[in-house]
Amino acid sequence: MSPVVAAAGLGHVYGAVRALDGLSFAVAPGELYGLIGADGAGKTTALRILAGLIVPQRGSARVVGLDPADTRSGVRESLGYMPQRYSLYGDLSVAENLRFFARLFCLSRREYAERSARLLAITRLEKFAGRPAEQLSGGMYKKLALACALLHRPRVLLLDEPTNGVDPVSRLDLWELLYEFVAEGMAVVVSTPYMDEAERCHRVGLVHHGRLLLEGEPRALVAGFTDAVLQVAGAAECVEPVLERAGADVVAVAPLGGALRVVVRRGASAGLRRALAAAGAQVEPLRPNFEDLFLAQAAGGAPAGEAAA
Amino acid sequence: MNARRVLAVARKETLHVWRDPRSLGMALAIPALMMFLFGYALTLDVDNVPLAVWDQSGTPESRELLSRFEGSRYFDVRLGALGYPEIERAILDREVMAAVVIPWDFAARLNASPPAPVQFLLDGSDANTATIALGYAEGVARSYTIEDAARRAAASGVPAHAAPLELRSRVWFNEDLESKNFIVPGLIAVIMMVIAALLTSLTIAREWEQGTMEQLVSTPVTGNEIIAGKLLPYFALGMIDLAVSVVIGKYLFDVPLRGSVALLVASSAAFLVGGLSMGMLFSIVARSQLLATQLALMITFLPAFLLSGFVFAIGNMPRPIQVATHVVPARYLVSLLRGIYLKGVGLEVLAGELALLAAFGAAVLFAASRKFRKKLE
Numbered sequence A: 001m002s003p004v005v006a007a008a009g010l011g012h013v014y015g016a017v018r019a020l021d022g023l024s025f026a027v028a029p030g031e032l033y034g035l036i037g038a039d040g041a042g043k044t045t046a047l048r049i050l051a052g053l054i055v056p057q058r059g060s061a062r063v064v065g066l067d068p069a070d071t072r073s074g075v076r077e078s079l080g081y082m083p084q085r086y087s088l089y090g091d092l093s094v095a096e097n098l099r100f101f102a103r104l105f106c107l108s109r110r111e112y113a114e115r116s117a118r119l120l121a122i123t124r125l126e127k128f129a130g131r132p133a134e135q136l137s138g139g140m141y142k143k144l145a146l147a148c149a150l151l152h153r154p155r156v157l158l159l160d161e162p163t164n165g166v167d168p169v170s171r172l173d174l175w176e177l178l179y180e181f182v183a184e185g186m187a188v189v190v191s192t193p194y195m196d197e198a199e200r201c202h203r204v205g206l207v208h209h210g211r212l213l214l215e216g217e218p219r220a221l222v223a224g225f226t227d228a229v230l231q232v233a234g235a236a237e238c239v240e241p242v243l244e245r246a247g248a249d250v251v252a253v254a255p256l257g258g259a260l261r262v263v264v265r266r267g268a269s270a271g272l273r274r275a276l277a278a279a280g281a282q283v284e285p286l287r288p289n290f291e292d293l294f295l296a297q298a299a300g301g302a303p304a305g306e307a308a309a
Numbered sequence B: 001m002n003a004r005r006v007l008a009v010a011r012k013e014t015l016h017v018w019r020d021p022r023s024l025g026m027a028l029a030i031p032a033l034m035m036f037l038f039g040y041a042l043t044l045d046v047d048n049v050p051l052a053v054w055d056q057s058g059t060p061e062s063r064e065l066l067s068r069f070e071g072s073r074y075f076d077v078r079l080g081a082l083g084y085p086e087i088e089r090a091i092l093d094r095e096v097m098a099a100v101v102i103p104w105d106f107a108a109r110l111n112a113s114p115p116a117p118v119q120f121l122l123d124g125s126d127a128n129t130a131t132i133a134l135g136y137a138e139g140v141a142r143s144y145t146i147e148d149a150a151r152r153a154a155a156s157g158v159p160a161h162a163a164p165l166e167l168r169s170r171v172w173f174n175e176d177l178e179s180k181n182f183i184v185p186g187l188i189a190v191i192m193m194v195i196a197a198l199l200t201s202l203t204i205a206r207e208w209e210q211g212t213m214e215q216l217v218s219t220p221v222t223g224n225e226i227i228a229g230k231l232l233p234y235f236a237l238g239m240i241d242l243a244v245s246v247v248i249g250k251y252l253f254d255v256p257l258r259g260s261v262a263l264l265v266a267s268s269a270a271f272l273v274g275g276l277s278m279g280m281l282f283s284i285v286a287r288s289q290l291l292a293t294q295l296a297l298m299i300t301f302l303p304a305f306l307l308s309g310f311v312f313a314i315g316n317m318p319r320p321i322q323v324a325t326h327v328v329p330a331r332y333l334v335s336l337l338r339g340i341y342l343k344g345v346g347l348e349v350l351a352g353e354l355a356l357l358a359a360f361g362a363a364v365l366f367a368a369s370r371k372f373r374k375k376l377e
């Protein structure tokens, strides 16, 4: 199916900070796309460009085939956006916030009544309809923001870190909610800094320094991961020289509890295990996950696109 | 512009105002407070000037003159002095502000030439009051001279050829020469200016500061719809403030409203649109509530107060400043409201100034709409 969201070579610089550096991706209807990246990777900038709030300095953005920054094109009617920051009216109640956005999208009274009732039901916010938004918990607030972005049944939904600050149970709720709408044909772009959420998306793009490091279906990406991952526990003065000697074979090292998580080239894995064991460290092989993939890619600096191909 | 979206913004804005009792209270209290403060403080009338008298002559003629001072509502005779030291002490002690000294040969020289001098001593440290008091004293003396001359002429049977010219001043439009009648209409104009810019200076900056603008601009609502929607509730509030000020003027200060109420409302409404749009413009440009409020106060309050003709008559200002007052919109409202209040004049006289106010409103509104961008940077 042809994409309803298309970012092509997006580039954007704030003063001296290069926020986006040639970011490209596309999302089809009925697809849940994850933009995964650490803090400052450029996710918010990318979503703001897609929502038409920033005009990119380089590249172009298209939403349902239109320029999102063109306010007269009617693109806003097809677009739902949930910012990362708190951006609903804290002094207005849950119902008042919903009604305000319904009015901005010119929904009829009946449409508003039906949709808000349904959204309040599936977000389990009915009991709190009269409560001011500023008195909601983090999770409830995010669900309300999601409901506000969904009222007008957008074809494209952009969510900036919807699960940040939400407890694990509510987080599951949110994902379940998204699946429902995606099943109806909505295209959803979700940004998140949590690698473990990557697996919930149909497709993900790993963003690093404003560009894509890697893109694909999460399972396939992890399956195609060629490096090995070791959990290494031992005194730092024993372990560090060994890792240093291994040189380029050690792709990435990250702390893991009191131990280290070491990504190593597959061919060099056996040799490194022996060397570490000889130095008195305990070594366990681990199943590679998304974070390893990200670490390996970020460390290797493989350009976007090639790895995804 | 889509009316439903404008209304949606207006309703939301009304809820904000309603939910924030502090700023709502302020929006209603500021006009009342300013009316009380400035209405009383700026009233320039001088009456009951405390007075000392030293009658050296002690004749029926001198007593007749003094009784006129006693009878005047402008003077309050507090002290019958018996020498300069006593008068000086009374002035230094602020017991009196002025003194009348009648010389011992007053009666004898009354009809002589040069005429009898009467000394009037004044405490000049409050120059303004002193000048006014001097004017009153001259008035008392003049009326005495005139009547005295007429009486002598009648007694001696000489025909009225010697009767001096009689000056009878008539004050039009403000017969009692009461400054409150003059101050209050101008005060209402200044209040409208300050309150209008203050009310709206917060609205758009608040949306930027609280991050709600990010959600708002991602919807189909346009900049003009946001501005129009935000203007509506504050316009209503501004008109309530007008009503509060007019009612206080009428019932507390007893200021008569001679002209048409409709014209008063129309001029204030035209002015309000400009003032509110100006606050909105500050809010749009500053994107910070604090900065926008400071801008609103600085740019509206001082010119409205100093350059509108409210306190200082424009005609007495240096030429370049007179020219500058033409860009102070409050100037036109001050003059409109005075015309309506004091002279009761209508559109035939005030149309030009009203048109200027409407043009000012339209221009600022246009500027606000041009400056507002539905972008985050």
Ligand SMILES: Nc1ncnc2c1ncn2[C@@H]1O[C@H](COP(=O)(O)OP(=O)(O)OP(=O)(O)O)[C@@H](O)[C@H]1O
Residues within 6 Å of the ligand: A014, A015, A017, A018, A019, A037, A038, A039, A040, A041, A042, A043, A044, A045, A046, A084, A193
């Ligand atoms: N308005 C701005 N002015 C200056 N720098 C900015 C601005 N917005 C973002 N940046 C910088 O641009 C880079 C990318 O920011 P962006 O907000 O897009 O990242 P992000 O992936 O959303 O990060 P986070 O996970 O922290 O939300 C960061 O280094 C950030 O500091």
Ligand SMILES: [Mg+2]
Residues within 6 Å of the ligand: A043, A044, A045, A084, A160
């Ligand atoms: Mg972000």
